Amino acid sequence: MEIIQPSDQNDNCIIEMKNITKVFPGTKALDRASLKLRKGEVHALVGENGAGKSTLMNILTGQFFMDEGKIFMGGEPLRLSSPEEALKKNIVLVPQELNLVPEASVAENIFLGNEIVRSGMIDSKATRNKAKEILKILNVEIDVTQPVKKLSAAYQQLVSIARALAYTPKVLILDEPTSVLTNVEAKNLFQSMKLLKQQGTAMVFITHHLDEVMEQADRVTIMKDGKLVEEVPISEITKDKMITKMAGKKVQKLQRVKRNVSDEIFYEAKHLSRAGEFEDISFNIRKGEILGVSGLVGAGRTEIFKCVFGITQSEPGAHIYIEGKEVEINSPISAITHGMGYVSEERRHDGITPGMSVMENLVLPSYGQMLTHGLINYKKAASVTNQYIKKMSIKTASRETLIKNLSGGNQQKVIVARWISKGVKMLILDEPTRGIDVNAKDEIHNLIRQLADQGVAVVVISSEMDEVLALADRIMVIHRGKVSGFIDDVDMTTQEDVLKVAFQ
Numbered sequence: 001m002e003i004i005q006p007s008d009q010n011d012n013c014i015i016e017m018k019n020i021t022k023v024f025p026g027t028k029a030l031d032r033a034s035l036k037l038r039k040g041e042v043h044a045l046v047g048e049n050g051a052g053k054s055t056l057m058n059i060l061t062g063q064f065f066m067d068e069g070k071i072f073m074g075g076e077p078l079r080l081s082s083p084e085e086a087l088k089k090n091i092v093l094v095p096q097e098l099n100l101v102p103e104a105s106v107a108e109n110i111f112l113g114n115e116i117v118r119s120g121m122i123d124s125k126a127t128r129n130k131a132k133e134i135l136k137i138l139n140v141e142i143d144v145t146q147p148v149k150k151l152s153a154a155y156q157q158l159v160s161i162a163r164a165l166a167y168t169p170k171v172l173i174l175d176e177p178t179s180v181l182t183n184v185e186a187k188n189l190f191q192s193m194k195l196l197k198q199q200g201t202a203m204v205f206i207t208h209h210l211d212e213v214m215e216q217a218d219r220v221t222i223m224k225d226g227k228l229v230e231e232v233p234i235s236e237i238t239k240d241k242m243i244t245k246m247a248g249k250k251v252q253k254l255q256r257v258k259r260n261v262s263d264e265i266f267y268e269a270k271h272l273s274r275a276g277e278f279e280d281i282s283f284n285i286r287k288g289e290i291l292g293v294s295g296l297v298g299a300g301r302t303e304i305f306k307c308v309f310g311i312t313q314s315e316p317g318a319h320i321y322i323e324g325k326e327v328e329i330n331s332p333i334s335a336i337t338h339g340m341g342y343v344s345e346e347r348r349h350d351g352i353t354p355g356m357s358v359m360e361n362l363v364l365p366s367y368g369q370m371l372t373h374g375l376i377n378y379k380k381a382a383s384v385t386n387q388y389i390k391k392m393s394i395k396t397a398s399r400e401t402l403i404k405n406l407s408g409g410n411q412q413k414v415i416v417a418r419w420i421s422k423g424v425k426m427l428i429l430d431e432p433t434r435g436i437d438v439n440a441k442d443e444i445h446n447l448i449r450q451l452a453d454q455g456v457a458v459v460v461i462s463s464e465m466d467e468v469l470a471l472a473d474r475i476m477v478i479h480r481g482k483v484s485g486f487i488d489d490v491d492m493t494t495q496e497d498v499l500k501v502a503f504q
């Protein structure tokens, strides 16, 4: 057996993971991967979807056991048999997928499993006060007594980070913390990370936003196919080099494509309103058009399109027209009947069915089309699934693999594939490339364009301005629940222009 020793400890090293191997049925998730963390550093961990980033961090926090390899903390072997043991060592993970208790309050969630107890009872007042204090570090001011289910995905993410901070981490792992945050909130998070750095906290920062890596990280570890590719100080690498190393080859960056859109309006909404969410929203979308929807988190973008898809109902006075005819859309079923599809921003809650296979998840809304004499046509389902696994480079052991065993980005690809393959007339995509690596993002953009080229009206809600500017034929800007303007000439538009429209 191989004897693994810690390396020299004179560089402030707090954690060393050496030659870690982890095999899942059908997949070698980690193949002698290594990671070295130093006190007071922000250490970015990057790699394509399925490279093994989350698995490595799940091992460091006692969620998974490794098959081979060693972990050292301060030069001493670290053996973890449970997540609780990692927490006792102040190794704390903010997981990629939110795992808050929706019904419990913000304060309760922050101290979940780590309750403040006085004379054998939970001290609610101290819990509330402490929760507020921690949220203040993150520059978040919210009512800590409200249930977290009332919060947007962005605020839930911030609560999840606050929960980690409540454990006073020595090692803090942030698995894609910014994927649901907009610039403002991300900036606040980076500010807090600077504070933690000064206190000596070592941080692992997993992200697909390589600009953030360049700006925030001190070092970066690049992984590919479960292996360590390289570890370097940020000053010694560029963004392009990182992309090449992640992919293992040179990649061509896709350019914005100028598209011709028909004049035929597919969908039109007039005067959509919901008290406290949005007011008097009117817009249309043409066949084959990609309508980008921009705005800050909390602007009401998600809420507007939940209503468009019939998940919620507008107040009286609204009118909806499809191909010029007035229609009523009062449930997702009626939206689907009218040819609409919807990819929600919350894949965990309204997206995947975790206990089902990749194939079942992919063909879910197309069941009707897959039936032959009332039975699911397995051959057809399998062929569509194989086709999309290939087209979107979905990393999965097989089409029968349970979707919950796919990496976060690969789950997202399945959900997007589900609607792209269904043959809808209008598709609403809320943050479609959240958590998707830079190369796969281009592939998905291409598929979205192909879909629009076939005449589908596509709505892309995205907090990533780059994405909206690259994809959209027209941009609808939302600010505080109202349409603050439309941008027709996207080719000539910059991020600043979009912000100007938002605040005008």
Ligand SMILES: Nc1ncnc2c1ncn2[C@@H]1O[C@H](COP(=O)(O)OP(=O)(O)OP(=O)(O)O)[C@@H](O)[C@H]1O
Residues within 6 Å of the ligand: 024, 025, 027, 028, 029, 047, 048, 049, 050, 051, 052, 053, 054, 055, 056, 096, 395, 396, 397, 404, 405, 406, 407, 408, 409, 410, 435
């Ligand atoms: N519980 C599991 N069972 C089976 N396979 C798994 C499990 N968890 C992860 N895997 C597999 O291990 C590989 C690495 O996954 P991991 O989640 O670590 O990737 P990642 O780098 O975090 O990707 P992403 O950027 O998409 O989040 C993937 O092929 C995934 O399918």
Ligand SMILES: [Mg+2]
Residues within 6 Å of the ligand: 053, 054, 055, 096, 175, 407, 408, 409
């Ligand atoms: Mg991951």
